[in-house]
Amino acid sequence: DIVMTQSPDSLAVSLGERATINCKSSQSVLYSSNNKNYLAWYQQKPGQPPKLLIYWASTRASGVPDRFSGSGSGTDFTLTISSLQAEDVAVYYCHQHYSDPRTFGQGTKVEMK
Amino acid sequence: QAQLVQSGSELKKPGASVKVSCKASGYNIVNNAIHWVRQAPGQGLEWMGWINTNTGNPTYAQGFTGRFVFSLDTSVSTAYLQISSLTAEDTALYYCARAAGGTYYLDYWGQGTLATVSS
Numbered sequence: 309d310i311v312m313t314q315s316p317d318s319l320a321v322s323l324g325e326r327a328t329i330n331c332k333s334s335q336s337v338l339y340s341s342n343n344k345n346y347l348a349w350y351q352q353k354p355g356q357p358p359k360l361l362i363y364w365a366s367t368r369a370s371g372v373p374d375r376f377s378g379s380g381s382g383t384d385f386t387l388t389i390s391s392l393q394a395e396d397v398a399v400y401y402c403h404q405h406y407s408d409p410r411t412f413g414q415g416t417k418v419e420m421k
Numbered sequence: 422q423a424q425l426v427q428s429g430s431e432l433k434k435p436g437a438s439v440k441v442s443c444k445a446s447g448y449n450i451v452n453n454a455i456h457w458v459r460q461a462p463g464q465g466l467e468w469m470g471w472i473n474t475n476t477g478n479p480t481y482a483q484g485f486t487g488r489f490v491f492s493l494d495t496s497v498s499t500a501y502l503q504i505s506s507l508t509a510e511d512t513a514l515y516y517c518a519r520a521a522g523g524t525y526y527l528d529y530w531g532q533g534t535l536a537t538v539s540s
Contacts, residue, residue, distance in 0.1 A: 309483075348526035350466075357516055357530040358458075358466065369528070401466055405526050408470075409482040410456070415465040 310334050310404050314413035320421040327389040329416045331402035336382045339406065346406035349378055349387045352415075353398045361400075362387065394420060423447040425455075425517055425531035432537045438505040441534045443517030445498045451475050454520040455500040456527055457491060461513045471520065472500060507538045 311334040321327045337346045345365035350358040360369045362378035365385055375390045389396055397420055402413040428442040443455060457469040470481040472491040479491040490503045504511055515534050518527035 346525070350527075352466075357533050358518075358527075359530070360526065360528050363521070363526040363528075399465075403466075403468075403526070405520075405524075408480055410468045410471075412458075412466040412468060 309409055310337065310407060310411055312402055312404055312411050312413040314400075314402060314416045316416060317414065318417040318419065320419045321389075321392045322421045323394065324391050325421075327392050327396070327418055329387045329400050329402075329418070331380075331385040331387070331413050333383045333385075333404055337404045337406040338382050345381055345385070346404055347378075347380070347385050348403045348405065350401045350403060351396075351398045352401065358401065389418070392418070392420070423519060423529045425519060425529055427515075427517060427531040427534045430535040430537070432539065433507050434540055435508055435538055437507050437538075438503060439507060439536050441502040441504075441515050441517075441536070443500045443502070443531050445500070445519070448519075450493075450498040450500070451495055452523065454524050455491075455493075456518045456520055457502050458516045458518060458527075459513045460516065460533075466516075469502075469515075474500070504536070507536075509538050511536060512538050 313332045315330045347365040349362040352358045366378045377388050379386050399415045399417050424446045426444045431439045451474050454471045456471040459467045469485045472479045488505045492501045517531040519529040521528040
């Protein structure tokens with residue numbers, strides 16, 4: 309099984325400051341035949357289902373503000389919120405869909421400082 | 422616009438069964454796999470498995486075999502999760518989600534169904 313490990317578990321960021329979340333997979337999720345990383349990021353706010361933010365490691369989903377960006381390849385990935393807004397307070401999860409079981413990271417809670 | 426609407430909250434006694442429905446609209450359900458994800462109270466997301474909506478073939482994660490059954494009724498565009506022999510440890514939110522491009526990342530999610538197991 310591919311283990312997804314996020315860091316940190318939580319972080320507190322001031323309004324307008326940058327938030328960075330890391331995700332490491334225990335094996336590569338880069339599919340060589342199409343050069344795509346099978347890695348997605350989701351945002352979950354309290355009382356809501358998860359929402360797709362980023363897919364293929366770096367493609368923003370429709371309607372997602374451009375302050376959210378994803379980067380990385382192979383086994384190391386990063387979600388960056390360039391300028392934290394109040395509505396970004398949430399838990400963020402990385403998820404690999406490279407192979408079954410399609411594991412999630414443990415989540416990173418982003419709070420306002 | 423694709424949408425997944427799940428059935429309402431359930432309160433069950435230990436040993437009972439529960440069946441959660443996930444109705445798809447805005448697209449043809451046979452074109453995109455449906456995945457199931459569990460979230461225990463205050464915990465993270467746990468992938469349970471998925472059902473191939475074209476063939477009806479289910480795949481279960483370890484820990485979700487035996488008591489868990491994924492099924493499908495394409496005539497009403499609905500996927501189902503049935504859990505039998507419920508225990509308190511099954512108390513959780515259960516989400517269905519659609520796989521983009523047939524089998525990739527999860528682009529649309531249901532609102533979640535809370536199943537509570539209590540005597």
